[in-house]
Amino acid sequence: MKTTFQNITGTFDILPDTYDADGTAVPSAAAWQHVEATVRDVMARFHAQEIRTPILEPTELVARGVGMLTDIVSKEMFAFERGDVHYVLRPEVTAPVMRAYLQHRLDQRGGVQRLYYIGPCFRAERPQKGRYRQFHQFGAELIGAEDARADAEVIALMLAVYRAFGLEAVTLRLNTLGDAGSRPRYKEALQAYFAPYTADLSETSRRRLQTNPLRLLDTKDEKERRLLDGAPVLLDFIDPESRAHYETLKGLLDDLGIAYVEDPFLVRGLDYYTRTAFELESPDLGAQSALAGGGRYDLLACELGSDEPVPAVGFAAGIERLFIALAAQGTALPGPAPPDAFLVALGDEAARYVFRLAQELRAAGLRVAFDLKGRSMKAQMREANRQNAPYTVIIGQDELAARRAQVKAMDTGMQAGVAFDDLAAYLKGPVPART
Incomplete structure (x- = not known):
């Protein structure tokens, strides 16, 4: 295995x-x-x-x-x-x-x-x-x-x-x-104060008392914290x-x-x-x-x-x-940003064109995703929905011939034919409202 x-x-x-x-x-x-x-x-x-x-x-x-x-x-x-x-x-x-x-x-x-x-x-x-x-x-x-x-x-x-x-x-x-001269005097005072309580300290604290007594001030042990009530205060030194x-x-x-x-x-x-x-x-x-x-x-x-x-x-x-x-405090933090558009290709010729189109739209400043697994239109639309894309751009043989894509606003269901040359400007605009 x-x-x-x-x-x-x-x-x-x-x-x-x-x-x-x-x-x-x-x-x-x-x-x-x-x-x-x-x-x-x-x-x-x-x-x-x-x-x-x-x-x-x-x-x-x-x-x-x-x-x-x-x-x-x-x-x-x-x-x-x-x-x-x-x-x-x-x-x-x-x-x-x-x-x-x-x-x-x-x-x-x-x-x-x-x-x-x-x-x-x-x-x-x-x-x-x-x-x-x-x-x-x-x-x-x-x-x-x-x-x-x-x-x-x-x-x-x-x-x-x-x-x-x-x-x-x-x-x-x-x-x-x-x-620099204050802490040595304070360390000596701490050691003198804790000396009678050595038996009440943990093994770690006893070691710190000899090597780095200021670390005793950070103790989380309740019994040791009560001992601090009468300890000397650094401000006095x-x-x-x-x-x-x-x-x-x-x-x-x-x-x-x-x-x-x-x-x-x-x-x-x-x-x-x-x-x-x-x-x-x-x-x-x-x-x-x-x-x-x-x-x-x-x-x-x-x-x-x-x-x-x-x-x-x-x-x-x-x-x-x-x-x-x-x-x-319940602060909402951002998740993954959705693409501006998901490109849906119908057929091999369209898939090749969509691959080139994706690079052109990205160069125009858009976030673009598309399918790389050769899936059906229905599966591609589900993927666009999963990625929360506001638009899907659908291109098949008819769209290639007319040089116009079908652009669907996923929230409203509104669909429009958009010339290939106008796609970048259209996708950067407001999502069309339902009429």
């Missing part, structure tokens, strides 16, 4: 039609195109320009950029070797964007760089609703500005994308992480400049009418963040409620080889999670 191959667990195919994969609806290719087009439209309004980086990156780039002690690097990377070179399938896009910024000296373009991306990422984690081994992200990176207005601009851009989809029931959580930056940012968000909730335990999962951290949540996503998140990462450039920090702030968002939120 021959092997029938299946897609790898944690991945999915995007097909012309929506389908069910293990209990989760995978939207059609048309729906993905709609989402991507909407994202691009909003990015253009903020004058963000697209950047595309390779899916393959050096392993060390991601390890240094994201952080050796993060779960992404320690457990979730798809890494491999080819000779002496170590590669990784990118688990996120911010570090690759900063790598490209430094490599290609984009600072020499002048001004602040507003960059955005859309594309796949990869993490070797347990698949679940909204979390896949290959998933898709969009995001924006604003590089070159220390001003708190840059932080507010990125947050406004992120919210504008979701508003373009009609998603208003979201919560913006906000915090500040301080400068940050430097005056970072506190001033944070207060300015909050004032700018107030000016824009952007509501936010201050969350002293929001730290994000990546090591390159400094100062601003934020997350956008939706109640429609369940326990894994984050739609998008981001923050400021001025020190990332130094981790990637720069002699000087490069001020930068950005966000990343999961497209699969966006689809879940859209489905929960």
Whole structure:
């Protein structure tokens, strides 16, 4: 018996039609195109320009950029070797964007760089609703500005994308992480606070307490979350400049009418963040409620080889999670676009002419389909109906002799004889109403 191959667990195919994969609806290719087009439209309004980086990156780039002690690097990377070179399938896009910024000296373009991306990422984690081994992200990176207005601009851009989809029931959580000297002091305070409770922590949390105590703030364990009630707060450890930056940012968000909730335990999962951290949540996503998140990462450039920090702030968002939120609020997404016309050929001579006619009509800007299986007229008409074509163009021996096609409006049943030379103009016009 021959092997029938299946897609790898944690991945999915995007097909012309929506389908069910293990209990989760995978939207059609048309729906993905709609989402991507909407994202691009909003990015253009903020004058963000697209950047595309390779899916393959050096392993060390991601390890240094994201952080050796993060779960992404320690457990979730798809890494491999080819000779002496170590590669990784990118688990996120911010570090690759900063790598490209430094490599290609984009600072020499002048001004602040507003960059955005859309594309796949990869993490070797347990698949679940909204979390896949290959998933898709969009995001924006604003590089070159220390001003708190840059932080507010990125947050406004992120919210504008979701508003373009009609998603208003979201919560913006906000915090500040301080400068490079703030977190070591805070980590020491966290370790001192949790030391008496070591026996109450899970094995994973005990390990994190020693290696990366800030990850304890992300715990989903109810008992551990209750312990956080008395934990020290990061805001008490940050430097005056970072506190001033944070207060300015909050004032700018107030000016824009952007509501936010201050969350002293929001730290994000990546090591390159400094100062601003934020997350956008939706109640429609369940326990894994984050739609998008981001923050400021001025020190990332130094981790990637720069002699000087490069001020930068950005966000990343999961497209699969966006689809879940859209489905929960009942948003209708587009399906496959129908052809403008379906050409029906009666006989071999007509089939040959229809083949040439289809190319001419397509060159005129029309979407055209026709039969390639030599089926009967009745079967071709059924196919035209299945494809939701507004018109069928019927051509047989009589039509070839007269050089006039019979054009039928499928919704109204109205039929008209149209000269071959006038077909493109006729099909571009309004569908004739029933008289």
